[in-house]
Amino acid sequence: MDDTNTISLYHGESALTRTPLFFTNNDSPADKDSKIWNAFRQGNREALDYIFKEHASNLFAYGTRFTKDQELVLDCIQDLFVELWNRRQALNETKSIKFYLLKALRRRIARTVHGAKRLEAITDEVQYLEEKMNFSVEQLMVAQESDQARKAGLRRALEGLTKRQRESIYLKFFQGLNNEAIASVMNLSEASAATLVSQAIAALRTALPKKS
Numbered sequence: 001m002d003d004t005n006t007i008s009l010y011h012g013e014s015a016l017t018r019t020p021l022f023f024t025n026n027d028s029p030a031d032k033d034s035k036i037w038n039a040f041r042q043g044n045r046e047a048l049d050y051i052f053k054e055h056a057s058n059l060f061a062y063g064t065r066f067t068k069d070q071e072l073v074l075d076c077i078q079d080l081f082v083e084l085w086n087r088r089q090a091l092n093e094t095k096s097i098k099f100y101l102l103k104a105l106r107r108r109i110a111r112t113v114h115g116a117k118r119l120e121a122i123t124d125e126v127q128y129l130e131e132k133m134n135f136s137v138e139q140l141m142v143a144q145e146s147d148q149a150r151k152a153g154l155r156r157a158l159e160g161l162t163k164r165q166r167e168s169i170y171l172k173f174f175q176g177l178n179n180e181a182i183a184s185v186m187n188l189s190e191a192s193a194a195t196l197v198s199q200a201i202a203a204l205r206t207a208l209p210k211k212s
Contacts, residue, residue: 030095037097041088051097052081058098058175059105065170066109076108099181102171106185157204165200172197 063073183193
């Protein structure tokens with residue numbers, strides 16, 4: 001990546017084809033993220049490239065759940081990375097880059113989609129996002145579920161979930177976040193996030209017919 005304020009989603013050879021010098025393959029995921037993030041905060045361009053390449057696809061998948069405007073999502077992702085790079089020395093430490101970025105993108109899309117009107121509070125932002133969310137049933141379907149009765153039951157159960165429950169399930173099972181990270185992304189208490197997830201899972205289990 002060059003030194004301009006332009007970050008392309010389609011440039012160059014992936015940094016994922018090599019192991020950067022700032023972490024080792026023996027590091028735990030949390031230690032790896034911490035080392036990469038700290039290198040990024042210290043101005044390491046390779047760390048920036050690595051983070052972008054590793055997380056851009058997940059960010060795009062998450063962002064397009066809030067709006068069908070893919071160009072807007074791409075612009076938000078690019079602007080997010082430019083802002084993070086410019087503010088890197090002021091950023092807090094993290095051991096989970098994924099949920100840090102998901103949370104930041106959620107806020108940026110909320111501001112962008114909402115338009116010129118300034119969002120005054122997190123609660124307003126969350127409420128606005130809930131009106132726009134589209135965590136589709138198809139993306140939440142279990143890919144290996146071949147039993148038609150169970151698939152139909154799962155579809156009905158998913159359609160009965162609240163939008164927040166759908167988002168929590170998406171973050172847990174499709175982004176691999178734990179309840180603490182889900183709470184951070186969705187601006188909830190950890191207890192509230194745990195309740196959302198457990199209620200959603202319970203509803204899905206109740207609706208699914210048992211396998212014969």
